[in-house]
Amino acid sequence: MASSxxxxxxxxxxxNKDTATxxxxxxxxxxxxxxxKKDVDKVVDKYDLQDISxxxxxSQNKTVxxxxxxxxxxxxxxxxxxxxWNKETGDNIGPLVITNNSQSNKQ
Amino acid sequence: MASSxxxxxxxxxxxNKDTATxxxxxxxxxxxxxxxKKDVDKVVDKYDLQDISxxxxxSQNKTVxxxxxxxxxxxxxxxxxxxxWNKETGDNIGPLVITNNSQSNKQ
Ligand code: FES
Ligand code: FES
Numbered sequence: 001m002a003s004s005x006x007x008x009x010x011x012x013x014x015x016n017k018d019t020a021t022x023x024x025x026x027x028x029x030x031x032x033x034x035x036x037k038k039d040v041d042k043v044v045d046k047y048d049l050q051d052i053s054x055x056x057x058x059s060q061n062k063t064v065x066x067x068x069x070x071x072x073x074x075x076x077x078x079x080x081x082x083x084x085w086n087k088e089t090g091d092n093i094g095p096l097v098i099t100n101n102s103q104s105n106k107q
Numbered sequence: 108m109a110s111s112x113x114x115x116x117x118x119x120x121x122x123n124k125d126t127a128t129x130x131x132x133x134x135x136x137x138x139x140x141x142x143x144k145k146d147v148d149k150v151v152d153k154y155d156l157q158d159i160s161x162x163x164x165x166s167q168n169k170t171v172x173x174x175x176x177x178x179x180x181x182x183x184x185x186x187x188x189x190x191x192w193n194k195e196t197g198d199n200i201g202p203l204v205i206t207n208n209s210q211s212n213k214q
Contacts, residue, residue, distance in 0.1 A: 032176060037199070042193060042199050044203075044204055046205075047205055048207070049156060069139060070139075086149065089138060091138040092145060092147060094149040097151055097152065098156060
């Protein structure tokens, strides 16, 4: 769309396009979030500290991990999918982990 | 490394490689985390509920936002950089927001 090279053949045009707009097209194809709630403008997850505290208490090791790779089947919770992404791509991402250490002091 | 086409010229080899491994190469170039702590195997940030509670209290609106786009200059906190990413790419990512509503009940 940026350059309309009418004199070129169909094949040449496609080739030119690939080269010319490689940067922006590649970005569009490389959403960080490829699958989750793509019908909403912005996926924001909101929790209150009290709820998280409850989750921490319920979990065996009193921690809750929140996904930052957008690949988790339990999103917004982390299910370990970041490991597959890191292995596949060489990336180094991981979750936000919230602990409830104060709990062990209280009870 | 996967295929060593010794009979090809240097140029041909590079061309073949680009086509053959396009998928995986593209992934390598498209790290979700392009810049942060690339020297560590996995970036995991750990907070205790007590610390977060303190942060919530300190912030004017009693919320703390954690980055899930890996673009924030205040990582692991969100600085709004997700908006530029979403605009640039058409993606729809946003932070994890933690509120401290219980605080208003207590005091
Ligand atoms: S599954 Fe996404 S960070 Fe763990
Ligand atoms: S700056 Fe990364 S989610 Fe807001």
